[in-house]
Amino acid sequence: MFTTKKAYEPYVSPFDPCKPIRVKTYSTPPHLYIGFQQPNLPQFTPSEALRAGTLWKAFYDPYYSPYERAREGSST
Known part of the structure; x- marks a missing residue:
């Protein structure tokens, strides 16, 4: 399925004091998928x-x- 929203799973260190973000997302612009x-x-x-x-x-x-x-x- 085509989508401009992408996701990836970054490395999570066992020693990181903060709560990890397991999945990060980003958006790609539509012009990347149109050749001309x-x-x-x-x-x-x-x-x-x-x-x-x-x-x-x-x-x-x-x-x-x-x-x-x-x-x-x-x-809220």
Whole structure:
């Protein structure tokens, strides 16, 4: 399955005084997976493009930090 979210398991030292983070995640931008810009790609309107940060819809990637995702489920 294709996803721009990646994860890896870092080394966890037995002598680390802090609670380890077992899985770390990161986001990769969509332009890494498009070899070249094809003609006639769908475009945002100029006002939408200013908010999205790109003119082409194929290159848009909304970033959500892991902390934002955690807050959505909490009741605070």
